[in-house]
Amino acid sequence: MHIAIIGAGISGLLSALELVEQGCSISIFDQQQAAQAASWAGGGILSPMYPWRYPQAVNDLAQFAKPQYQAWNEKLKPITGIDFEIHETGMLIFDEDDFEIGINYAERHHEPMQQAECLNREQLEQINPHIHPKFKQALYFSQLANVRNPRLLQSLTQYLKQHPRVRFFEHCPIQQFQITEDRIQAIQSADGRLHRADHIVLATGAWSQHWAAQLGLEIPVQPVQGQIVLFKTPAQWLPSMCMNKVMYLIPRQDGHVLCGSSMRHVGFDTTPNPQTQQDILTACFEMVPELAQFPIVKQWAGLRPGSPTGVPYIGKVPSLNNVWMNFGHFRNGLCMGTASAQLLRQLMLGQETIVDPAAYDPKQLQPTSICA
Structure with missing residues (x-):
């Protein structure tokens, strides 16, 4: 065929x-x-952000992401010599309105990958010592990972x-x-x-x-623009992914940290917007203030295939x-x-x-x- x-x-x-x-x-x-x-x-x-905010049909497919990418990486890496760099960092979520539904999501929907625990400040500092002191609690999803998509x-x-x-x-x-x-x-x-x-x-x-x-x-x-800012920190500096108010920080193994993301309806325009960049930086520095001491090495925008x-x-x-x-x-x-x-x-x-x-x-x- x-x-x-x-x-x-x-x-x-x-x-x-x-x-x-x-x-x-x-x-x-x-x-x-x-x-x-x-x-x-x-x-x-390798998970929807706030999976409980999405239709079940999205999560039914997304639940397979981590094990399937791990399997494909194992198969392809010996042939291509390229590691996907699946980084098992876990995810901290600071949106307190989502704590109750988030902590019960895994059991309610039979998705063990979404197991979460509620951390107090002391526990939070053990997971990620760079979090702003104003955050006294967080939901921690220890099994979530990211893949270096390029x-x-x-x-x-x-x-x-x-x-x-x-x-x-x-x-x-x-x-x-x-x-x-x-x-x-x-x-x-x-x-x-x-x-x-x-x-x-x-x-x-x-x-x-x-x-x-x-x-x-x-x-x-429809095309929906999303913008990202990339920082370079020392390797393994940021130990976990972080998310608050739909903004996220994603650490790579080599110290790059992706900060995003936005949603703008601007047709097929992929030009980064200065105000959007400032909004992303403000939200990310709110989570991790020390990030501001590191250089921005790149920024870009891509087009998501927005569906209803x-x-x-x-x-x-x-x-x-x-x-x-x-x-x-x-x-x-x-x-x-x-x-x-x-x-x-x-x-x-x-x-x-x-x-x-x-x-x-x-x-x-x-x-x-x-x-x-």
Whole structure:
């Protein structure tokens, strides 16, 4: 089976990985270089922020993130020489309004990875001595981890590029579908070339609304900008992730600390905003004042694929027998990525599914209005 995957971000690359491991041949298309955009720009927390604030369908996929990335890292690292750098730091949450629901979440939803304990100030200082003295309590999720997503993406890309059944077409935007009755017969790139495959997977993130007219569907996915500031501290300086009021600090093993994140509706603009940067810094220094003594080495903004509830669309397009979706993950593309790709592979190959696919079914998308 030959499958064309449009989009070489985390969703497209993981979909390719799942399918090529089952013996499929893969062509991967992207309008720019592979492994860029939101997949590269995110923080890499292997859990939704405040999982109790999300629909259960988000958490049903995200719960597999840490063990599945650990398994893929073990498989790919000997071949690519690149470690994902999964950093098991745990997470401190300071939002007191979330303490009660957070402390009971793991037991209530049978997610042992989300086990939490409430720390007093003395315990808090033992976990992370850099926290501002005004925080007297915190929820501590000891099993949460982050992955260094640029390294994850480098490893995935390198593994797939050396694979004999995978071809990459970078800087090759797909513009048109050639549709006959209930199938896409070919996809046409901007240079006019036609590319044929047995099945087509759309893993196009924030750009997915581009297909609405050709598919005759309303696709409510919009770009939502998120901005991050990167500090450099000594290695292992910040011992845990921290979160308060939807702002976070994510330490890497080598001392880099990511501070974010924001949400702005500015179309496809990825220009960092000075006021947003100041808001991020204010929130992060409120948690860890000492961070201000270290240099900012970089800042950037990426585009999340904003969907109405944050639940992605995964499955077959209703009116076409060989077109599949895997997009719309909003803020949780990385932590839902492995299970989303596994679910897609299972649906495409008629296998037993890891979760009930109904919540992600593209059948819920409405047909395009004739008047529109």
